[in-house]
Amino acid sequence: MGLAKRIIPCLDVTAGRVVKGTNFVDLRDAGDPVEIARRYDEQGADEVAFLDITASSDQRDIILHIVEACAAQVFIPLTVGGGVRSVADVRRLLNAGADKVSINTAAVENPDLIAEASAKVGNQCIVVAIDAKQSSPGAWQVFTHGGRRNTGLDALIWARRVQQLGAGEILLTSMDRDGTRNGFDLALTRAVSDAVDIPVIASGGVGTLQHLADGVSVGNADAVLAASIFHFADYTVRQAKEFMRERGIEVRL
Amino acid sequence: MSTVSSGPIVVVDYGMGNLRSVWQALVSVADGRQVLVSHDPSVVRSAERVVVPGQGAMPDCMRELETRDLRTAVLEAARNKPFLGICIGQQMLLEHSEEGDVAGLGLIAGGVRRFPDEHMVDSAGRRLKVPHMGWNQVWQRSRQALWQGIADGERFYFVHSYYVDPLDAGWVAGTTDYGIDFTSAVARDNIFATQFHPEKSARPGLAMLANFVCWKP
Numbered sequence: 001m002g003l004a005k006r007i008i009p010c011l012d013v014t015a016g017r018v019v020k021g022t023n024f025v026d027l028r029d030a031g032d033p034v035e036i037a038r039r040y041d042e043q044g045a046d047e048v049a050f051l052d053i054t055a056s057s058d059q060r061d062i063i064l065h066i067v068e069a070c071a072a073q074v075f076i077p078l079t080v081g082g083g084v085r086s087v088a089d090v091r092r093l094l095n096a097g098a099d100k101v102s103i104n105t106a107a108v109e110n111p112d113l114i115a116e117a118s119a120k121v122g123n124q125c126i127v128v129a130i131d132a133k134q135s136s137p138g139a140w141q142v143f144t145h146g147g148r149r150n151t152g153l154d155a156l157i158w159a160r161r162v163q164q165l166g167a168g169e170i171l172l173t174s175m176d177r178d179g180t181r182n183g184f185d186l187a188l189t190r191a192v193s194d195a196v197d198i199p200v201i202a203s204g205g206v207g208t209l210q211h212l213a214d215g216v217s218v219g220n221a222d223a224v225l226a227a228s229i230f231h232f233a234d235y236t237v238r239q240a241k242e243f244m245r246e247r248g249i250e251v252r253l
Numbered sequence: 254m255s256t257v258s259s260g261p262i263v264v265v266d267y268g269m270g271n272l273r274s275v276w277q278a279l280v281s282v283a284d285g286r287q288v289l290v291s292h293d294p295s296v297v298r299s300a301e302r303v304v305v306p307g308q309g310a311m312p313d314c315m316r317e318l319e320t321r322d323l324r325t326a327v328l329e330a331a332r333n334k335p336f337l338g339i340c341i342g343q344q345m346l347l348e349h350s351e352e353g354d355v356a357g358l359g360l361i362a363g364g365v366r367r368f369p370d371e372h373m374v375d376s377a378g379r380r381l382k383v384p385h386m387g388w389n390q391v392w393q394r395s396r397q398a399l400w401q402g403i404a405d406g407e408r409f410y411f412v413h414s415y416y417v418d419p420l421d422a423g424w425v426a427g428t429t430d431y432g433i434d435f436t437s438a439v440a441r442d443n444i445f446a447t448q449f450h451p452e453k454s455a456r457p458g459l460a461m462l463a464n465f466v467c468w469k470p
Contacts (some may be wrong), residue, residue, distance in 0.1 A: 001372035001432050004388045004408060041455065046388055072277050077410060077453050097273045099453065124384055124412045168384060168412075198388050222382060242354060252388040252408045 004252040005216045006046035006223035007237055008079070008201060009230045011036060014054045016062040018231075034069045041074045042231065043237035046252060048074065049102075049171075049225060053084030053146075064096040068187065071097025073140060081129055081171070086122050090117045102127035102171050105144040108158075111165055118166030127201075128167040129157060132188055135177040139244040140188050147175040154188060155188065156195045163196045169223065181207025181228070189219030201225050209235055209243040216249050261287040261345030262466065263300035265327060265342075265423045267307075267317045268292065275306045275339065278452035282463035294326040302465070303330035306452075307341025311415070314341045324358070328456055329442055335468050338446030343439065344417055346446055352415050361420040361439060372432040390425045390451065391437050399445050399464045400426075407457045409449035411437070416448060434450065438457045443470040 012019040037048045039178070048070070052063040060083060067080055080093050081102030083102055107128050108115050114204040120127045130139040131147050132155040140155035172192050174185035184202045193200040202221035203230045206212055206229055215224040229235055241251040262279060264272050272290050279288045289296060297303060305327060307314050329347070330336050336372050338346055347357045350365035357365065373381040388408040393400050416435040419425060426445065427438030437448045445465065449456035 002389060003381075003385065003411075007386050017401070068273075071274055075274070075278050075281070075459060076455050077412075097277070100435060124308065124386070169386065197380070197382055198384070199382050220379070222387070236310070 002250065004046070004250050006201075006249070007212065007240055007244075008041045008047045008049050008223055008225040009071040009237060010049040010051060010203070010225050010227045012051050012053050012100075012227065013063060013082075014052070015059045015067060016066055019053065029080075033066050035074060035192075036231075037070050037074050037078070040237055041076055044198050044241060044253065045076060045237045046223070047077040047079060047099075049079040049081070052080065054083065064092060067093060067096040067098050079127055079171075081127070085113075086112070087117050087120055089203050090121060090125070094121060100125050100127050101130045102170070104129040104131065104209050106152065107162065108142060108144050111161065112239050114162055114165040114167055119166065123166045123168035127169045127171050128162040130159060130162070130192070131173045131175050132185075134188070135186070138187065138191070140191075143175055146151055147178070148205075159192045167198060169199045169201065171201045171203060172221075177205025180205050183207065183211040184211065184215045184219055184221075184224075186214055186219045187216060189221050191221070193220040200222065204219075209240050212240055213244050213247050213249060216244065217247065258298050260301035261289045261296075262302050262304065263297050264288065264290045264304045264306065265297055265323060266292040267314065267321050267323050268288050269307055269317055269341070270307050272306055275304060275452045278459060278462055279304065279466065282459050283466050286466065292321055292323065294322055294433070297323065297326040297330060300330065300334065301466070302335035302337070303327070304337045304339065304465075305330075305342035306339040307345065307419050309341065309426050310352060311341055311344055311350045311357070314345060315325070315355050315357065318345070328358060328360070331358070335465065335470055336356050336442060336444045337465050338444070339452070340413060340448060340450060343446035343448055343452040346439070347419065350415065358409060360444070361417070361419050361424055362421060363417065363424075365415050366418050367415050367437075368383060374432065384412055386412045387429045388454075389429050389431060389437075389449075391429055393427055394425045396453075397426050397470070399440070399461050401464050402460050403457050403464075407433065408438075409447070409451065409454040409458060411449045413448055422451075428433050436447065
């Protein structure tokens with residue numbers, strides 16, 4: 001027995017509301033990120049992630065209030081990402097109650113941000129999100145701006161680099177699989193997980209419980225992140241954990 | 254309910270990161286008792302019980318503790334008040350840390366060590382990653398008021414690359430397996446300290462904090 005593999009439900013939040021609806025039957029407010037986070041906590045989620053996809057900058061601070069409210073009620077780690085561009089942004093989120101902050105586009109545009117942020121707040125608080133797309137068999141390139149812009153960076157080289165710069169964890173999303181419900185890109189997940197010494201969270205493509213289990217047992221991921229299968233109440237986090245445990249994966253139940 | 258109250262529960266703020274979650278978690282179990290976050294040594298001295306959290310790197314934590322004049326107040330609290338150290342707040346109780354080769358408060362003989370690379374493989378031969386991040390089991394090695402109601406082997410949330418290694422096994426209150434069997438909680442007299450984060454450990458974490466809040470060592 002030892003460290004459990006983590007299951008992390010992710011919520012897309014814009015202007016303070018969860019974007020994708022949820023089918024939780026008994027939620028008073030299905031769009032309230034705090035209420036949903038609390039529900040996931042009750043189901044046994046190991047962490048919760050908020051991805052702030054607010055487009056307009058004047059609504060950016062709304063996420064801080066959501067994080068504050070969440071931290072007051074949910075006593076598991078909370079990761080927040082989306083639009084983080086500076087050490088000041090990182091600090092604001094941490095001060096509001098986030099435990100980790102994920103940086104994506106800004107990390108590619110300014111890799112020093114990773115080093116600077118992790119030196120200031122500790123690498124345990126810094127997650128670098130990598131969006132990768134297959135370019136040829138066994139090779140993936142890093143995309144930014146929500147998957148719209150190809151940076152030309154090799155995903156494995158970038159993953160090693162962000163570790164060197166001080167990232168504490170990598171949130172790895174396959175742009176090929178994201179939204180497909182066809183399962184993680186397991187070759188990508190495994191390649192990145194084996195390339196670095198820091199934990200890797202697999203993301204993008206989960207449609208079944210088997211996909212979650214595969215992310216760990218085939219992809220070597222330390223944690224698996226999913227949105228829609230939990231949002232639409234296809235499965236609870238607890239069901240996912242029971243499924244994984246039956247397949248010999250160590251989980252917290 | 255007793256109305257006798259001899260001061261607040263104080264979370265010591267020495268400028269190393271966000272203490273909101275520690276404060277929130279304590280408030281949620283404090284049953285109306287006052288919980289303060291303070292960087293003022295006199296407030297720490299007025300406390301009935303003291304919590305020293307900590308994140309980041311131990312050298313920075315020790316430096317900030319000195320700079321902010323909190324070292325003496327923390328040492329005093331550790332001598333005679335119910336005292337809870339969390340993460341770096343536990344590590345700083347030792348004499349020395351390999352992280353930055355820095356001296357600690359020296360209340361516990363022994364050092365703080367980094368997970369040794371050569372032992373970082375699991376039973377299936379897979380490499381274990383550092384930082385040790387996530388939920389792992391804590392095996393209770395001594396009877397403690399703070400373990401009350403918490404199952405032996407319960408999982409708590411960890412995030413760290415260094416661990417405490419007390420010379421005197423009498424300090425060891427809990428151990429956890431991650432490549433090596435390391436000390437994840439220490440206790441003696443009025444001191445209890447954990448490597449894991451009770452404030453992020455859902456129900457078992459809150460249960461431990463609730464035990465601390467009414468602990469009479």
